[in-house]
Amino acid sequence: MAKFKYHFNPVSLSYDRVTTSVRTWFWRVFTFFTATLAISVGYYAVFTYFFDSPKEQILTRELRQMEFQYELLNKKLSLIEDVMKEIQERDDNIYRSIFESEPIPSSVRQAGFGGVNRYEHLLGYGNSRLMVETSTRVDKITKQLYVQSKSFDEVVELLKNKEDILASTPAIRPIRELKYVASGYGMRLHPIYKTMHFHQGMDFAAPIGTDVIATADGKVVETDYRNYNRGYGLMIRIDHGYGYTTLYGHLSDILVRRGEQVKRGQIIAKVGNTGQSTGPHLHYEVHKSGRVMNPMGYYFNDLTPAEYDQMLQMASTGKTFD
Numbered sequence: 197m198a199k200f201k202y203h204f205n206p207v208s209l210s211y212d213r214v215t216t217s218v219r220t221w222f223w224r225v226f227t228f229f230t231a232t233l234a235i236s237v238g239y240y241a242v243f244t245y246f247f248d249s250p251k252e253q254i255l256t257r258e259l260r261q262m263e264f265q266y267e268l269l270n271k272k273l274s275l276i277e278d279v280m281k282e283i284q285e286r287d288d289n290i291y292r293s294i295f296e297s298e299p300i301p302s303s304v305r306q307a308g309f310g311g312v313n314r315y316e317h318l319l320g321y322g323n324s325r326l327m328v329e330t331s332t333r334v335d336k337i338t339k340q341l342y343v344q345s346k347s348f349d350e351v352v353e354l355l356k357n358k359e360d361i362l363a364s365t366p367a368i369r370p371i372r373e374l375k376y377v378a379s380g381y382g383m384r385l386h387p388i389y390k391t392m393h394f395h396q397g398m399d400f401a402a403p404i405g406t407d408v409i410a411t412a413d414g415k416v417v418e419t420d421y422r423n424y425n426r427g428y429g430l431m432i433r434i435d436h437g438y439g440y441t442t443l444y445g446h447l448s449d450i451l452v453r454r455g456e457q458v459k460r461g462q463i464i465a466k467v468g469n470t471g472q473s474t475g476p477h478l479h480y481e482v483h484k485s486g487r488v489m490n491p492m493g494y495y496f497n498d499l500t501p502a503e504y505d506q507m508l509q510m511a512s513t514g515k516t517f518d
């Protein structure tokens with residue numbers, strides 16, 4: 197049903213039908229829409245400024261939950277890192293105390309990831325710092341776990357050879373009788389040149405002809421009868437494997453041949469006074485992986501703590517015979 201507007205005409209006293217021009221009609225429609233649109237935009241602006249849309253509310257809640265979970269992850273990571281550190285320390289101790297070998301260097305354990313920024317894809321977000329930090333920690337732990345598992349493989353290998361290693365590690369004194377005093381690893385006055393020098397071994401003062409014994413299983417690699425090698429006079433060098441060699445100098449007699457396998461405790465020579473020596477004694481050296489060691493650290497099979505103490509006292513103060 198069409199609606200018409202009428203206008204009372206006081207002249208003709210009749211109701212005239214009001215006709216609206218297209219232009220007026222169009223104008224009305226236009227203002228109506230513009231006004232409605234303006235009001236809607238206004239409402240929308242005010243509303244979105246003060247209130248989140250339901251979708252935004254959900255997203256915000258999810259983001260908070262994610263941040264919370266990240267924090268939680270980081271706390272758990274701290275616990276894991278502590279456990280990892282303890283495992284590494286115990287592992288290092290296994291190497292040191294049981295195998296007497298070098299533990300894994302901490303530079304290898306803690307090594308990071310150099311070069312390109314592998315977390316570039318995490319940059320440029322509000323939570324970049326949190327994400328990068330967490331990823332870095334996870335990656336570090338992963339790498340440390342890998343190093344650790346390799347280390348355990350090595351421990352298993354070492355255990356297999358443990359008996360052999362023990363038999364091949366210098367562990368007793370090269371002179372059986374305890375009454376023969378030993379002295380001198382470290383800086384000492386040279387008995388002949390009267391200058392300070394580093395005395396690389398220990399000297400055991402003992403009568404000529406006293407038995408000299410091998411301090412671990414091994415193979416005789418050097419016997420010097422003719423050259424009076426480097427001031428050592430008559431000397432023997434034994435290669436024990438696993439990086440260990442021992443040297444016995446100033447001997448009067450050699451009882452083994454080069455290439456011969458010897459056992460710990462086997463008599464290999466007699467004490468003498470050959471080479472650069474100021475009195476009958478045995479000069480004894482221990483080398484590990486090319487480095488000269490203090491022999492005091494290699495008597496653990498045959499000294500009580502008290503005897504060890506006494507010997508240490510003599511070794512640190514007594515004069516050397518070189």
Ligand SMILES: [Zn+2]
Nearest residue numbers: 399479517518
């Ligand atoms: Zn010496």
